Amino acid sequence: MIVRISNEGQYRLDDSHHHHLDELDDAVVAAVTRDDEDAYHEAFEELLAFVRAQGETVDADDLHPSEFILPPADLSFVEAGQEFNGEGLIPDPA
């Protein structure tokens, strides 16, 4: 699957990572719901770091659309409230 980090680029990840991505995403939602800003930054950074570490950068001339699009790394806590709610940005694996 291809995951985009906004304003950064696309990463190709093995489908087997979907479950863990979903967990990391849920952790961000939980932090936002708790109104815990520090925890939000930590969890969001962890989610992005996982994508960067496990993903392979997609070539610039590759035209495949992304399956998931994550917000930019400088997303503020206030903005996060609009992004990370409910199931988050990565839905449960089918």
Add this chain to the structure above:
Amino acid sequence: MPGIGGRMSTVVKAKISKMLDRAEDPGDTLDYSYQKQLESLQNVKKGIADVVTAKKRLQMQSTKLEQSVVKLDTQARQALASGKEDLARLALERKNVAQTELQSLDQQVAELEAQQEKLTESEQKLRTKIESFRTKKEVIKAQYSAAEAQVRISEAATGVGEEMADVGLAMQRATDKTEQMRARADAVAELEASGTFDDLTALGSGQDDIDRQLHELSSTSQVDDELAKMKAELGPGSGEPDAAQLPEGDKS
């Protein structure tokens, strides 16, 4: 409620399917789509130019403030040398304000610099994708049946559209930040226009509204420290006015 990502892909997909529905020949869709992509690339370039303009404006403001800092420092020294401690204090208070603004301006310039770099990078990526689309569109036109071409066009166009939307988002964020900075810079320009950083000796020991505000703004202890330092630098006898140096100074 969908987030940035959700909104982005929904908008991109809706636009592309609308485009595909309109066209009868997939080849036309491809050419039209490519044309639109080139237009968007022009907009990105314009957006980058705007950031550069904003940055230059802030840099000019910063240079002006630097000059004010130097001028106010000189005025403080002169005032102190002629025994006008009140005036020296006022000059240092204003210098303090100017310096704080200067720091914040320099930080903003650095932020804009980073944004400019990022946008230029994004533009490059988008350019590569559009170029790749151009190549792919000829292959699709030549090799695929109409039905299959539709699917491939849709995917390729979505890929480019997503990149475009992402650059659009980056531009939006850059513009928002630039606007905030502009408002701040305008406030400083207003301060300057009202004479806050102007020649103090011409003002005398003013006690207008600005002075009172400045007094509250600037940290008194910092001004005290600086005043003491300046006194020490000027050496003993600094309290004695030097009429030759400052002819307009009143002996007090």
